[in-house]
Amino acid sequence: MAFDETYDVVVVGGGNAGFSAAISAAQSGAKVCLFEKAPLDDAGGNTFYTAAAFRCCFDGLQDLLPHLYQPDGTKGLPEELVAMIDMKPYTKADFHADIRRVTKGRADPALANVLVDNSREAVQWLMDNGAQFMLSFNRQSYVVDGKYKFWGGMVLTMAGQGKELFEFHLKTAKKHGVEVCFSTAVVDLIADPQTNGVVGVKVFKHGKNRTIGARGGVILACGGFQASPALRTQYLGPGWDLAHVRGSKYNTGDGHRMARKLGARLEGNYSGCHSVAWDGNSPRASGSREITNQYTKSGYPLGVMVNVNGKRFVDEGFDLRNFTYAIFGREILKQPQGVAFQVWDADGSKLLRKEEYADDVTTNLRAETIDELADILVTKGLKDKKQFLRTIAEFNEACKSFQREHGEVNFDPSVKDGMSTQGTTISLDIGKTNWATPIEKGPFQAVEVTCGITFTFGGLAVTRAAEVLSEATFQKIDGLWCAGELLGGLFWDNYPGGSGLTMGTVMGRVAGREAAKRANI
Known part of the structure; x- marks a missing residue:
């Protein structure tokens, strides 16, 4: 099949999950292109609008201290401040218990395991790539008896919040050779007519359609449908067209639509958000x-x-x-x-x-x-x-x-x-x-x-390896992955704060590595 251009991996969507996927694929040696339909001055997906809090397991304050920064960019915390911190470890059992409680036991156990088991490693990967994390004193602690007492298990936030998280991802992606194309809408997936496997995408840029090949495959990380009043009302119910959109206006269900055309199975809490x-x-x-x-x-x-x-x-x-x-x-x-x-x-x-x-x-x-x-x-x-x-x-x-x-x-x-x-x-x-x-x-x-409204919970059914599943066969659609808010089955009715960004990084990394591997990198 002839394409205007060909890459090893194509990523759709420029938020935390999409950039995590693109950077991981590039670090695996792949030639990667990330497409984002927003212009640069309005880009970043929902990531840009977050407080950039990440929930992960950790073994107490000493586990995190070597990686922490102060608001002025200085690495490390003063000893007198450390002495004032009261912070309990957040174990895998704690994380699982929080997921079960707030989702009323509906969370897909396989996806919950992927999130919990890889949460600390995912945050460390961000740190190792230069992300500066701080303790969330204002958001997650109160001063009790002269101590900063942290509560709720979520203690880390990116310095500069979502704006800085987006800038960090953009800088890191370019450092590893990812081609990032803003103002470029991915309008359709291209599948092999014999196998239905995904081999590329059709994009619209500067008034023209172009076809882009993907030897390893395509990773959809283009968010939920929360910015579409029509889809909110269709799935969430009457009155949801009146909700204010908390983040990106570009998250209008593109990934759901494109994947559905190929027979992808929808999964999760479509009436929830x-x-x-x-x-x-x-x-x-x-x-x-x-x-x-x-x-x-x-x-x-x-x-x-x-x-x-x-x-x-x-x-x-x-x-x-x-x-x-x-x-x-x-x-x-x-x-x-x-x-x-x-x-x-x-x-x-x-x-x-x-x-x-x-x-x-x-x-x-x-x-x-x-x-x-x-x-x-x-x-x-x-x-x-x-x-x-x-x-x-x-x-x-x-x-x-x-x-x-x-x-x-x-x-x-x-x-x-x-x-x-x-x-x-x-x-x-x-x-x-x-x-x-x-x-x-x-x-x-x-x-x-x-x-x-921040994001919708209904999305695409995926395997533990972030592969999108077919509704007809319950098998993976070859060459198609999903990460971020488009992923369905994990969050139901509610979620533990900070776990959305963590899951985006976890599954984005998985998808990026797997797509690079499929390209024979």
């Missing part, structure tokens, strides 16, 4: 290249969330934030008008992360009394001031009643502290399981939030 509490004043159709992940509003465990009718609708404290933030966007979207208000008193406000709640990031609504705050919320869409005040009063009384019954329980935001609204005397219809303290000390603060 990663969706967060997102700034109500954020852009609707795509994330902001400047604000990026700062539009996330994850401080709800420290206060309450109410809808425009003035009622709470979730247990804000049923688990640690990085095990709940990916599902609360859906719950907000279910509310009238698809919006809600997060509310704190002075004590809760002190613990909010500045990168999400600073005045130059979001519109903070403040008042000295809760009644005055209610009046402000009415101007922002609150329909029932009396119900709002009743909700806060009932919540406060439930908190105090529990504390009177359980004087031994103390507030601790770094663990599930058991500080609840559900006592013997008073128990709310919708309780708060942890971190339940009265909202009564002024000044008070609130922000408006909506649903921000």
